[in-house]
Amino acid sequence: MTNSPNDLVQLLKKRRSIVARDMGQDGPDADQLSDILKAGLRVPDHGKLGPWRFIVFEGSARAQFGGVLEAAYLASGMPDEDDRRQFERERFTRAKAVVAVISVVNPDSKIPEWEQILSSGAVCQNMLNAASAMGLAGQWLTEWYAYDPMVLQAMRLHENERVAGFMYFGSVVTPPNERVRPDLDDRMSHWRPEL
Numbered sequence: 001m002t003n004s005p006n007d008l009v010q011l012l013k014k015r016r017s018i019v020a021r022d023m024g025q026d027g028p029d030a031d032q033l034s035d036i037l038k039a040g041l042r043v044p045d046h047g048k049l050g051p052w053r054f055i056v057f058e059g060s061a062r063a064q065f066g067g068v069l070e071a072a073y074l075a076s077g078m079p080d081e082d083d084r085r086q087f088e089r090e091r092f093t094r095a096k097a098v099v100a101v102i103s104v105v106n107p108d109s110k111i112p113e114w115e116q117i118l119s120s121g122a123v124c125q126n127m128l129n130a131a132s133a134m135g136l137a138g139q140w141l142t143e144w145y146a147y148d149p150m151v152l153q154a155m156r157l158h159e160n161e162r163v164a165g166f167m168y169f170g171s172v173v174t175p176p177n178e179r180v181r182p183d184l185d186d187r188m189s190h191w192r193p194e195l
Contacts, residue, residue, distance in 0.1 A: 008133075011129075011132060011133055012129065015128065015129060015132045016132075016176040016178070016179075017128065017138060017139045017140065017176070018137035018138065018139060018170075018172060018176050019139060019176075020091075020094040020095050020139050020141070020168040020170070021094050022137070022173060022174060022176075023094060023095050023096070023137045023139075023168065023169075023170025023171060023172075023173065024096075024137070024170050024171035024172070024173045025095075025096050025170060025171065026096070026170070026171035027096060027134075027136050027169070027170060027171040028096060028097060028131070028134065028136055028169050028170075032134055032136065033056070033058075033097055033099075033169065035130060035134070036099075036127050036130045036131055036134075036136075036169065037054060037056075037099070037127070039126045039127060039129070039130035040052075040054070040101070040123040040124070040126050040127040040130070041123070042126060043119055043122035043123050043126055044118075044119060044122060045119050046111050046115045046116075046119070047109060047110070047111040049106055049109055049111060049116060049119075050104075051103060051104050051105060051106060051111075051116035051117075051119055051120060052101055052102060052103055052104055052119065052120045052123050052164065053102045053104055053161075054099050054100065054101060054102070055099070055100040055102060055155055056097065056098075056099050056100075057092050057097065057098040057099070057100070058096075058097050058098075062092035062093045062095075062098060063089075063090075063092070063093055065092055065154070066088070066089040066090055066091060066092055066093065067089065068150070068151060068154040069088045069089065069091055069092070069145055069151065070085055070086075070088045070089040071150065072088075072145065072148045072150035072151045072154075073085065073088040073144075073145075075150055076144070076148060078144070088145075091145075094168065094170070095137075095139075095168035095169055095170040096169060096170045096171070097168075097169045097170075098166055098167065098168050098169075099127070099166070099167040099169070100155065100163055100165075100166050100167075101120060101123050101124050101127070101163070101164040101165050101166075101167060102120075102155075102157065102161050102162070102163060102164065103116070103117055103120035103161065103162045103163070103164040104116075104120075104158075104160060104161050105117065105160045105161075105162075106160070107160060117164075120164035121164060121165075123164065124140050124164055124165040124167060125140075127167050128140060128167070131169050135172065136169055136170065136171060136172065137168075137169065137170045137171060137172045137173075138167065138168065138169050139167075139168045140165045140166075140167055140168075141165065141166045141167075141168060142163060142165055142166065143166075145166075146162075146163035146165070146166065147163075
């Protein structure tokens with residue numbers, strides 16, 4: 001946990017995703033998951049639309065939804081190499097909890113669609129930051145199943161909804177290694193008026 005603004009900045013500068021297959025099943029507990037979801041709600045939201053919602057997969061629902069993922073994978077025509085069928089069936093059981101963040105665009109709002117979608121991305125990032133602050137593992141994934149019609153139908157998504165991310169949460173078994181990050185100077189410029 002952070003105790004000062006500087007601690008928070010240091011946490012953000014060091015935050016790392018932990019791959020779902022490397023997560024333990026010791027967390028988050030119900031209170032921690034509730035706090036992660038509540039942190040997700042504290043994002044910029046132009047127009048106070050709340051253009052997102054959550055679908056939580058816990059306990060046996062993770063394995064049950066694995067049946068949906070397996071069937072959708074096989075129906076997609078993608079190759080069943082290296083026991084990929086089992087991999088998809090067990091996908092959600094790698095983490096203690098999986099939360100689908102659903103972007104819910106209101107097409108009748110004066111708020112631009114792009115801003116509504118960005119708000120959903122901010123929800124995902126806030127959730128990762130909250131998990132990291134608790135010492136938990138987190139990973140934001142989409143992959144093929146975030147776009148598959150069978151999967152979306154099983155999740156009962158509406159026409160104006162899309163998966164912003166599947167958020168995997170568990171315990172840290174092995175701290176992740178640092179990875180190469182972009183150099184700030186390569187990604188930053190200062191605007192100046194033309195002379």
